[in-house]
Amino acid sequence: MTAPRRTPPQLTLACLALAGVSYALMQSLVAPALPVIQADLHASARGASWIFTAYLLSASIATPLIGRLGDIHGKQRVLVWVMVLLFAGTLLSALASSIVPMILGRIVQGVAGGMFPLAFAIIRDEFPRERVPGSIGFLSALLGIGGGLGIVLSGAIADNLSYHWLFWLPLAPIALAGVGVALVVPESPVRAHARINWLAAALLSTGLALLLYDLSNAVEWGWGSARTLGLAALALLALAAWVRVEQRARMPLVDMRMMRRRGVWTANLAAALLGSGMYSGFVLIPQFAETPLRDGFGFGASVTGAGLLMLPMTATMLLTGAAAGRLELRFGSRLALLAGTIATAASYLLLTVAHGTRAEFVLAGLLMGAGIGLAFAALPNLIVEAVPPEQTGVATGINTIARTIGGAFGTQIAGTVIAASVAVAGGAPHERGFTQAFAIITALLALGALATLAIPRRGGGGRELALEPAAA
Numbered sequence: 001m002t003a004p005r006r007t008p009p010q011l012t013l014a015c016l017a018l019a020g021v022s023y024a025l026m027q028s029l030v031a032p033a034l035p036v037i038q039a040d041l042h043a044s045a046r047g048a049s050w051i052f053t054a055y056l057l058s059a060s061i062a063t064p065l066i067g068r069l070g071d072i073h074g075k076q077r078v079l080v081w082v083m084v085l086l087f088a089g090t091l092l093s094a095l096a097s098s099i100v101p102m103i104l105g106r107i108v109q110g111v112a113g114g115m116f117p118l119a120f121a122i123i124r125d126e127f128p129r130e131r132v133p134g135s136i137g138f139l140s141a142l143l144g145i146g147g148g149l150g151i152v153l154s155g156a157i158a159d160n161l162s163y164h165w166l167f168w169l170p171l172a173p174i175a176l177a178g179v180g181v182a183l184v185v186p187e188s189p190v191r192a193h194a195r196i197n198w199l200a201a202a203l204l205s206t207g208l209a210l211l212l213y214d215l216s217n218a219v220e221w222g223w224g225s226a227r228t229l230g231l232a233a234l235a236l237l238a239l240a241a242w243v244r245v246e247q248r249a250r251m252p253l254v255d256m257r258m259m260r261r262r263g264v265w266t267a268n269l270a271a272a273l274l275g276s277g278m279y280s281g282f283v284l285i286p287q288f289a290e291t292p293l294r295d296g297f298g299f300g301a302s303v304t305g306a307g308l309l310m311l312p313m314t315a316t317m318l319l320t321g322a323a324a325g326r327l328e329l330r331f332g333s334r335l336a337l338l339a340g341t342i343a344t345a346a347s348y349l350l351l352t353v354a355h356g357t358r359a360e361f362v363l364a365g366l367l368m369g370a371g372i373g374l375a376f377a378a379l380p381n382l383i384v385e386a387v388p389p390e391q392t393g394v395a396t397g398i399n400t401i402a403r404t405i406g407g408a409f410g411t412q413i414a415g416t417v418i419a420a421s422v423a424v425a426g427g428a429p430h431e432r433g434f435t436q437a438f439a440i441i442t443a444l445l446a447l448g449a450l451a452t453l454a455i456p457r458r459g460g461g462g463r464e465l466a467l468e469p470a471a472a
Contacts, residue, residue, distance in 0.1 A: 007186050009127045013135050015180035016119040019083060020139055022174045023112045024146020025153075026090065027055070028282060029166050030106075032151055032303050033158035040163055043099040053216050054103045056408065058110025060212050060401050061205040066114020067397030068253055070121060071192040071390055076185050079118045083178035086112035090174060094167035105167075116143065117397035120380050124392050125188035133328045136384060137336075137377030141321025143400075144278055144372045148314030151282055155303030192390035200245045200253040207238035208401065215408040219415040254394055263386030264395065266455040268402040270337060271379050273448030275403035276410025277344045278372050280441045283411050285310060285361065287418075288434050297431040299358060312362050316369030324377030333378040333385065338452045340375025343367050345445035352438040379403075382455060413440055 030037070031052055038048035070078040089108030096102035116139070123135045157165050214231040221228045246252040258264060286306035291298025301309065320340075328336045347367035354360045380396050387395040414437035421433025 007126075007184055009131055009135065012122070012126065012185050013139070015177060015184050016122065016139060017142060018173060019079070019115055019177040019181055020119060020142040021146045021149075022170060022177050023086060023115055024143050025150045025170055026086070026109050026112075027059075027143075028147040028150030029154050029157075029170070030055075030150075031282070032154040032286060032307065033163055033166060036158045037102070037163045037166075041097070041099050041102060047099045047103075049216075050099075050103050051106055053213070055106040055110040056216070056404065057209050057212055058107045059113030060110075060208045060404055062111040063113040063117065063400050064204065064254065064394055064397040065196075065201050066111070067117035067121070067393030067395075068192075068196060069393075070114075070118045071393040072194055072196070074187050074191065075118045075122045075125070075393065076181065076187040079115060079122070079185070080178065080182050082112050082115050082118065083174065083181055085109075086115075087171065087174045087178060090167050090171055094164050094171065113400065114397065116140070116380075116400055117393045117395075120384065120396045121190075121389075121392040122185060122188055124384055124389060125190045126186055130329075132384070133333065133381050134324065134326060136380050137324040137328055138321050140380045141317060141324060141373045141377045143403075144369075144376050145314060145317045145321060147278070147282060148310055148317055148369070151286065151310050152307040152314055155305070155307040159302065159304050190389045194251040197245070197249050197251060197253040200242055200249060203238050203242035203245060204253065207235050207242055208405075210235035210238060212405065212408055215405070215412050218412045219419055223416065254398060255391060258387055258391055258395060259398070261386055262454070263456050264383060266451055267337075267379060267382040267386070268399055270341065270448050270451040270455070271399050271402040272406030272409070273444050273451060274341055274344065274372070274375050274379070275406030276413075276444045277348065277368070277441055277448070278376075278403075279407030280410040280414050280437070281313070281347075281368055282310075284414055284434065284437055284441075285313075285365070287429075288355065289361070291429065295429070295431075297356070297434075309358065309361055310365065313365035313369035313372075316366050317373035320370045320373030321377050324374055327374070328378060328381060332457075333381040334452065334455050334457060337375050337378035337382065337455070338449060340371045340373070340378065341445055341448045341452055343371030344375065345371075345442050345449065347371060348438050348442040348445060352435055352442055355434065355438070376403075410441055410444060413437075413444075 034048050034051060037051060066078060066082060085108055089105045092108060093102055093105030096105055119139055120136050124132055127135055154166065210231055214228060214235060218228050243256060246254055246256050289299045289301040289306040289309050293300040324336060347364040350360065350364045350367065379399060383395050383399050384392060417437045417440065418429050418433040421430035
């Protein structure tokens with residue numbers, strides 16, 4: 001009997017990449033257009049902020065759970081349903097004419113954050129060993145590429161079309177990606193013989209939701225306020241209870257022995273610190289560019305102009321992400337992550353000392369894009385190297401959440417510094433606030449480089465991945 005014909009890896013990767021870009025676009029496409037959406041929906045500033053916050057919370061809660069469901073029930077099967085949810089949520093937001101359905105649509109979209117751990121696990125299970133690092137690296141880099149591209153496109157769409165088109169336009173690639181996943185992507189034979197620990201899932205979801213909600217409001221409430229500190233304490237209590245439940249469970253949602261591995265916790269710490277750099281760039285650079293010239297700095301750019309200033313960063317993310325696989329095979333994922341983190345830190349250091357011209361931002365963007373593209377490509381490979389195949393989905397899901405939490409922390413720290421400069425300057429941000437924000441993110445990324453140095457060394461030159469052979 002002849003073995004069933006396998007889908008060519010190139011075709012599988014193309015379908016997974018289209019799905020990944022579709023999700024990553026929705027992550028950032030809305031953020032620059034929030035003032036337009038707020039005005040058209042006649043919503044309060046608080047209500048409009050929930051359009052972004054609800055998506056972030058939903059993605060954070062769903063990602064590790066979706067990854068584990070894929071480990072247990074089949075990655076391709078769960079990924080098909082994730083694409084259905086992404087399409088449904090985007091359609092609901094496109095049709096929304098008031099704030100409530102818009103937020104509901106964003107919550108449903110956020111569930112699709114689980115597609116990345118599912119895609120990483122499919123690649124690990126299905127691809128030839130020599131193609132795994134490059135394919136995972138490229139797919140991971142798409143998370144940053146899509147985020148940057150969303151900011152570039154958002155202004156042009158919001159300035160020339162209604163906010164509805166921020167959702168109508170992505171529907172076609174989402175639908176195409178969903179059909180491709182259903183018809184082309186093979187189902188992995190690797191399954192975890194377990195069931196979902198729903199108590200652990202509830203505690204993890206509660207802890208993550210409280211923590212991210214707290215970080216999202218820290219600037220408004222004040223870092224030292226009773227509300228901020230109390231909510232942080234509740235989040236930590238929920239997460240501590242989650243760890244306790246997992247340690248006692250016969251079938252844990254997340255194996256704490258896996259999380260204690262040096263190769264796992266160091267990669268998660270590095271991911272959080274790197275996330276602070278990427279997400280802060282998505283906020284700080286457009287905000288600086290749109291600052292009116294009358295304030296003595298900034299470029300007075302439109303939303304479209306600020307987005308175009310992000311184009312060099314997005315382009316180098318794409319180029320570096322595409323080449324990351326070959327670089328990792330030659331030098332190893334640890335060195336690739338270190339180089340990427342240092343390059344990203346260098347971009348913020350440049351902005352700290354020189355931010356008076358567009359050329360300086362373009363140069364910083366080129367450095368930032370190359371660094372993030374290289375580092376994001378390396379992170380999931382480091383996790384894959386450190387965990388068994390049946391835990392790939394949940395482990396890479398936790399790593400993705402680490403980036404999100406780091407991003408929320410970094411952007412809120414930067415926002416606090418800029419808000420303080422507004423109070424000093426009397427009504428408008430002061431240039432010193434941006435300088436201090438750039439310097440703080442530089443320091444966080446320097447800590448990320450130190451965390452990378454703590455990741456265990458592995459053999460380079462293509463010997464780094466201790467993977468099982470691909471399914472025949």
